Amino acid sequence: MVTTKEILSSPEPILPGHAACAGCSSSLGLRYALKALGENVIMTIPACCTSVWQGPYPKSAITVPVLNIAFAAAASSASGVSAALEAKGKTDTTVLAWAGDGGSVDIGLATISGAAERNDNMIYVTYSNESYSNTGVQKSGATPPGARTTTTPFGRIGSPKNIALIMWTHHLPYVATACTSYPRDFIGKLRKAQQMKGFKFIYLLAPCAVGWRFPAEKTIEVGKLAVETGAHILWEAVDGDIELSPLSKKYRDPAKRKPLEEYLKYQGRYKGISKELVEAYQKYIDYQWSIITSLADIKK
Amino acid sequence: MPKTKEEDEFRVETWISLPSKGSAGNTGLWRTFRPVINHDKCTRCEICILYCPEPCITIDTEDPSHKKGKIIIDYDFCKGCGICANECPQKCIAMVKETEFVKEDE
Numbered sequence: 001m002v003t004t005k006e007i008l009s010s011p012e013p014i015l016p017g018h019a020a021c022a023g024c025s026s027s028l029g030l031r032y033a034l035k036a037l038g039e040n041v042i043m044t045i046p047a048c049c050t051s052v053w054q055g056p057y058p059k060s061a062i063t064v065p066v067l068n069i070a071f072a073a074a075a076s077s078a079s080g081v082s083a084a085l086e087a088k089g090k091t092d093t094t095v096l097a098w099a100g101d102g103g104s105v106d107i108g109l110a111t112i113s114g115a116a117e118r119n120d121n122m123i124y125v126t127y128s129n130e131s132y133s134n135t136g137v138q139k140s141g142a143t144p145p146g147a148r149t150t151t152t153p154f155g156r157i158g159s160p161k162n163i164a165l166i167m168w169t170h171h172l173p174y175v176a177t178a179c180t181s182y183p184r185d186f187i188g189k190l191r192k193a194q195q196m197k198g199f200k201f202i203y204l205l206a207p208c209a210v211g212w213r214f215p216a217e218k219t220i221e222v223g224k225l226a227v228e229t230g231a232h233i234l235w236e237a238v239d240g241d242i243e244l245s246p247l248s249k250k251y252r253d254p255a256k257r258k259p260l261e262e263y264l265k266y267q268g269r270y271k272g273i274s275k276e277l278v279e280a281y282q283k284y285i286d287y288q289w290s291i292i293t294s295l296a297d298i299k300k
Numbered sequence: 301m302p303k304t305k306e307e308d309e310f311r312v313e314t315w316i317s318l319p320s321k322g323s324a325g326n327t328g329l330w331r332t333f334r335p336v337i338n339h340d341k342c343t344r345c346e347i348c349i350l351y352c353p354e355p356c357i358t359i360d361t362e363d364p365s366h367k368k369g370k371i372i373i374d375y376d377f378c379k380g381c382g383i384c385a386n387e388c389p390q391k392c393i394a395m396v397k398e399t400e401f402v403k404e405d406e
């Protein structure tokens with residue numbers, strides 16, 4: 001795994017004074033991503049918090065070229081960039097599509113699926129604040145059971161889509177999940193993906209103080225609790241073979257997980273939510289573990 | 301300038317933003333609490349630099365006050381999120397109300 005020293009020794013790819021909310025983990029996540037991938041990167045960003053926080057024209061906080069693109073089009077525009085680079089023989093440039101969960105799990109799903117099925121050469125990162133944060137925190141297809149958003153005032157009913165598993169069914173060279181609280185794990189996964197050709201997908205959990213209603217200083221702590229309670233499972237699949245990441249391995253045993261309550265107690269979005277919905281979340285988590293661990297037993 | 305007729309045909313004019321500090325202005329103005337480091341207790345582990353989302357913390361390795369240097373926060377841009385204070389293993393960053401500094405200035 002990369003060391004903290006190595007992460008900090010590279011130049012800062014995000015410049016301070018951007019428009020992200022105080023404590024925003026999507027800016028932190030992109031900082032880590034660009035540190036991992038280096039300077040030779042072209043990004044596509046659809047409508048999402050990142051398209052806003054990079055700053056208004058004529059300034060940008062992001063030091064690599066960015067194509068700001070329509071909401072559903074992160075993957076399809078990255079396909080175009082990647083095809084153009086190939087036509088020009090520029091094989092050393094990394095194409096990074098960087099989109100929110102709404103832009104990936106819901107509105108962009110068809111274009112990601114198309115790019116994945118064609119195995120277009122890019123890294124696609126869904127940074128997930130588990131809602132449409134930028135437009136005022138509406139429920140997205142990634143909102144977990146019971147979470148309160150402005151469109152689910154009594155708590156989200158039903159289950160989210162597992163976009164990482166949806167992408168896994170596309171037979172991709174690389175699929176992984178990560179969390180902004182664990183930069184070394186995330187950077188390691190990005191570097192692995194960068195060495196491969198084709199469509200690589202990473203689902204990055206990015207806790208959002210505003211949307212989840214916790215104090216901004218708890219951003220890193222809340223992300224760690226998501227992993228320690230088992231609510232967010234860290235895994236990767238190289239050429240289809242799923243494996244739990246070292247950070248999540250011990251939580252395969254439910255007894256080792258912290259109680260879900262520890263994770264939810266910081267989050268205003270779970271305040272006053274019915275016992276039934278919180279139980280539904282726990283059930284959802286346990287079921288996700290069964291799915292991932294069963295799939296991990298299947299080898300190609 | 302496009303070289304060929306084909307290139308001219310596919311030429312797209314668009315606005316380009318350039319990388320710049322303070323793309324949203326001096327975001328330090330957003331701050332209600334200011335992180336203040338107790339440099340005597342600080343071990344220069346740089347955890348605060350790792351987790352600052354701005355990022356606006358650096359280490360001045362030339363500073364003579366300590367063999368590893370000195371941690372510096374750029375208050376022009378620090379939004380006062382408090383992540384550095386929360387993550388510091390030494391608990392040597394205090395979040396101090398900005399009004400304290402107003403009084404100090406007066």
Ligand SMILES: Cc1ncc(C[n+]2csc(CCOP(=O)(O)OP(=O)(O)O)c2C)c(N)n1
Pocket residue numbers: 047048049050070071072099100101102103104129131132133134135140
């Ligand atoms: C076709 C279309 N519909 C709606 C919008 C308005 N819109 C812009 S960003 C956004 C929410 C994005 O949510 P998500 O992808 O989860 O990213 P986040 O804001 O959470 O970072 C919406 C609804 C739009 N720009 N285009």
Ligand code: SF4
Pocket residue numbers: 337341342343344345346347348349371387388389390391392393
């Ligand atoms: S985290 Fe704390 S001890 Fe470590 S460098 Fe920062 S201020 Fe110093």
Ligand code: SF4
Pocket residue numbers: 023335351352353354355356357373377378379380381382383384385
């Ligand atoms: S308060 Fe937040 S923005 Fe300011 S230095 Fe600490 S981590 Fe960075």
